[in-house]
Amino acid sequence: MITPLPRTILIAGGGTAGWMAAAAFSKLLPGWNIQIVESDAIGTVGVGEATIPQIRLFNQALGIDEAEFLRAVQGTIKLGIEFDGWTRPGERYLHGFGSVGRGMGLVDFHHYWLRGQAEGIAAPYHDHSLNNAAALAGSFAQVEPRGPIPPMPYAYHFDAALYAAFLRRFSEAHGAVRHEGRIVSVERSDTGDIAALLLDGERRIAADWFVDATGFAALLIGDALGVGYQDWTQWLPCDRALAVPCEGAGNPLPYTRATARSAGWQWRIPLQHRIGNGYVYSSAHLSDDEAAVTLLANLDGAPLADPKPLRFATGKRDAFWDRNCVAIGLASGFLEPLESTSIHLVQTAIARILQFLPRGAMHEADRAEYNRLTHVEYDRVRDFLMLHYHANQRVGEPLWDAVRSMALPDELARKIALFKSSARLSRRDDELFAEPGWLQVMLGQGIVPQAWHPSADALPRDDLAGFLGAAHSVAQRTAAALPPHRAFLDSLAQRVFA
Known part of the structure; x- marks a missing residue:
C-alpha cells in the first residue's frame, strides 16, 4: 500500500510573511493545496518597508514584473543605508550595496586604500563605491556592468501593507485559498503534531504542514507547541518602537537613513506617496512620551497619522521547525530593522522550507539541519x-x-x-x-x-595614487551621468508589463 503524500500546507497569519509564503508555495509547488488563515480584525506590524537586494531574486522567482510591482506598492529604489551619528554626532557614512573599488591580484582594494590613506593620497573609502555616489547624488538607473564600471545592486523601499495585498492577489490567482477568521485553538494529534486549526464560527481546517506567521503571538510554534524564545536584550537593548508616516515631496532619496538618537535610532524610508519614519529605542533610557516628541520633531513633513507603538524583545526561537510546524517572520524571532533584514529573513525561511520540504514523512535529520542553518543566520x-x-x-x-x-x-x-x-x-x-x-x-x-x-x-606611490584615483573617478563619474531617481519612478507609468 502506498502512503499518501502530504499535500496541504496551511499558513496561519497573513501580513507580509504569510502572503510571501503563500505566493511562493502557490507558484512553486504545483499540485499542492495552499491555504492561509487571516483575520482582518488583527493588525500587522508593517514596519518592514526597506529591503536588501535579495528581494529582487524572490520577485523574479515568482515572475513578478518590476514596474507593476513598484507601482502597486508605491515603491522606490534603495542603494544602501546612511548611518548618521552612529560614530559620534555630526558624522555619517553610507553602507552601500555592492563592492567598493576593485582589488589587484590577490589583494583586496581596501588594503591599498589603507596604505593610501596613511600616505595622504586616498579619498574617503566610501567615495569609491558607485552605489554610494549614486545614492548621495539622488540618482538611479539600471546599470549594466562593463569594463571598469561595476554592477550597481539595488533593493526596494515599499509600503508593507500594499506589498501584502499585492501578494494576496498573486497567491489567489495561483490557487491559494484564504480563510477569514480568528484562530481560536490549535488541535493536536495523538503523535503531538498539529492536526488542524479551529477558527471562530466553529470551523476546522486540517493540513499536513503548518506555517506559523502569526507574528509576536506565535500561536502555533509558541503557544501550541511550547517552543521557547531566547531573549537577546542584553546585546540589543532597544525594546520599543514608534512608527509614523509623514508627507514627502520632490525626488525621493534612493537610500534609507538611520539616525542615531540619545536612546536608540530613527529610520527614514522614502516611498512614492509618503515617507515612513520610526524611532527604535530602549525603554530603560527613554519614556514613550519622550520618544514620541523626538520622533515628531524630526520629520520631513506633516505627520499623516498618530505614532504607532510596538513592543518587542529581540531574539529568536529555540527551534524554528518543530514537529510539522515551521515558524517564519516575527513568530520565529525579531531583529530590529537596522539593516533591513526582517523581510529577508522571511524570504530565506521560505527558500529553506522549499529546500527541506519532504516528499513523504518528515525526518528529524531534516528538522535539525533546518534549525541549525536558521540559528546560524540569526546569530x-x-x-x-x-x-x-x-x-x-x-x-x-x-x-x-x-x-x-x-x-x-x-x-x-x-x-x-x-x-x-x-x-x-x-x-x-x-x-x-x-x-x-x-x-x-x-x-x-x-x-x-x-x-x-x-x-x-x-606598488610605487605614483602607481598607487593612480590606482586609487581611477577607482574614485569611475564611481563618481558614472554616478554623475545617471538620471535622477525621480525620472526612473516617473518612467514606471509608461512601461508595458509582460
Whole structure:
C-alpha cells in the first residue's frame, strides 16, 4: 500500500510573511493545496518597508514584473543605508550595496586604500563605491556592468501593507485559498503534531504542514507547541518602537537613513506617496512620551497619522521547525530593522522550507539541519547589528556607553580583533553579510586596522595614487551621468508589463 503524500500546507497569519509564503508555495509547488488563515480584525506590524537586494531574486522567482510591482506598492529604489551619528554626532557614512573599488591580484582594494590613506593620497573609502555616489547624488538607473564600471545592486523601499495585498492577489490567482477568521485553538494529534486549526464560527481546517506567521503571538510554534524564545536584550537593548508616516515631496532619496538618537535610532524610508519614519529605542533610557516628541520633531513633513507603538524583545526561537510546524517572520524571532533584514529573513525561511520540504514523512535529520542553518543566520545577523552599536564614540549617553562596553559574542569579537590587527575579514557559514558590508560598517564606525597586506607596499606611490584615483573617478563619474531617481519612478507609468 502506498502512503499518501502530504499535500496541504496551511499558513496561519497573513501580513507580509504569510502572503510571501503563500505566493511562493502557490507558484512553486504545483499540485499542492495552499491555504492561509487571516483575520482582518488583527493588525500587522508593517514596519518592514526597506529591503536588501535579495528581494529582487524572490520577485523574479515568482515572475513578478518590476514596474507593476513598484507601482502597486508605491515603491522606490534603495542603494544602501546612511548611518548618521552612529560614530559620534555630526558624522555619517553610507553602507552601500555592492563592492567598493576593485582589488589587484590577490589583494583586496581596501588594503591599498589603507596604505593610501596613511600616505595622504586616498579619498574617503566610501567615495569609491558607485552605489554610494549614486545614492548621495539622488540618482538611479539600471546599470549594466562593463569594463571598469561595476554592477550597481539595488533593493526596494515599499509600503508593507500594499506589498501584502499585492501578494494576496498573486497567491489567489495561483490557487491559494484564504480563510477569514480568528484562530481560536490549535488541535493536536495523538503523535503531538498539529492536526488542524479551529477558527471562530466553529470551523476546522486540517493540513499536513503548518506555517506559523502569526507574528509576536506565535500561536502555533509558541503557544501550541511550547517552543521557547531566547531573549537577546542584553546585546540589543532597544525594546520599543514608534512608527509614523509623514508627507514627502520632490525626488525621493534612493537610500534609507538611520539616525542615531540619545536612546536608540530613527529610520527614514522614502516611498512614492509618503515617507515612513520610526524611532527604535530602549525603554530603560527613554519614556514613550519622550520618544514620541523626538520622533515628531524630526520629520520631513506633516505627520499623516498618530505614532504607532510596538513592543518587542529581540531574539529568536529555540527551534524554528518543530514537529510539522515551521515558524517564519516575527513568530520565529525579531531583529530590529537596522539593516533591513526582517523581510529577508522571511524570504530565506521560505527558500529553506522549499529546500527541506519532504516528499513523504518528515525526518528529524531534516528538522535539525533546518534549525541549525536558521540559528546560524540569526546569530550572524545579530552580530552585524551589534557591530553598529558597539563601535560608537557617543560618550556620555547611557545607552551608547553601555553597548560600547558590553561583552561580545565570540564570533563578533573574533571578527573585530582580526580586522583591527590586519584588515582581514573571514566570512563563515555562508552568512548573509559579505566582506564589503562588514568593511563599510567597520571603517564607517571608526575601526582602523593596525596594518594592511604587505603586498600593497609593493606598488610605487605614483602607481598607487593612480590606482586609487581611477577607482574614485569611475564611481563618481558614472554616478554623475545617471538620471535622477525621480525620472526612473516617473518612467514606471509608461512601461508595458509582460
